[in-house]
Amino acid sequence: MNKARFMGRMAATVSHDLCNVLATIQQASGLLADYLALSRKETLKSMGIRPKFKYNDKFEEIIAQVQAQVNRGQDMCDQLSRLAHSPDEGQDSADLAQAVELLVKLSSRVAKKHKVRLLVMPAPMCCRAKVNLVEVLAGLEAALLAIARECREGQGDIVFAPGGGEGCVHVDILCQALGQGDCESLAGSLCSGGSGPYKAEAVQGGVRLVFEQAGCQA
Incomplete structure (x- = not known):
């Protein structure tokens, strides 16, 4: 059981670190989305004089994919954390x-x-x-x-x-x-x-x- 608790502690540590990595990716993709939104507003202000960013739609699609995978990764980390704590003391049922x-x-x-x-x-x-x-x-x-x-x-x-x-x-x-x-x-x-x-x-x-x-x- 000591080996199970060791593996649990290691899994919990990795899960916590992965959550930090995913949070950084989520913040970065969110910032990109904000810049795209700002670009659209500036385009509207110029009454069409300034052309729309050529790859706006593609960037939005990529950002959405990144956010979806971050959400999936965070859910996986949650489940890994639950598994990691399963050998804890007192959990005999x-x-x-x-x-x-x-x-x-x-x-x-x-x-x-x-x-x-x-x-x-x-x-x-x-x-x-x-x-x-x-x-x-x-x-x-x-x-x-x-x-x-x-x-x-x-x-x-x-x-x-x-x-x-x-x-x-x-x-x-x-x-x-x-x-x-x-x-x-x-x-x-x-x-x-x-x-x-x-x-x-x-x-x-x-x-x-x-x-x-x-x-x-x-």
Whole structure:
């Protein structure tokens, strides 16, 4: 666990520094946008005598692209920071709904590579597992990668559905392209390591990771 905390501290530091880099880029692109706006005002004042900047529209397009990527980068840093703090002291349980949301946001490259969408269903109840967030994320990612390998490109969405009952909480990871045999094989492969923080079961259209339920605060 000390190694996990070390990696968490390093990831948090890098995330903070990246946010500073993105903030500088955002400020610079915003300044360029201000100068373009000022140029348009000066052109209007001259009643058309002064020609419009030739590349005005192209510059506006580039600035918009930079701002969009900065926003994307800041969101990624936020998720990386959440992941970095997951091994912190005292975090001996994890909310499965929050874990699923975090994994999906961190797995955009996996989705893009396999040409699938990652969707999250709302949790119908408190779904807190008696296991830390790192172990939940590791189990969810293992299931996601296994299902993504079985699905051919573009064969459907991969859906995460948290739920629970009778002292257990679970996450179903579903894909319409999977047959029953695929599901049973996937469940067996996810349990091949022996005892762990979860059990894997085959369900219709996917696999279910089952965790021991932790107490939920109202």
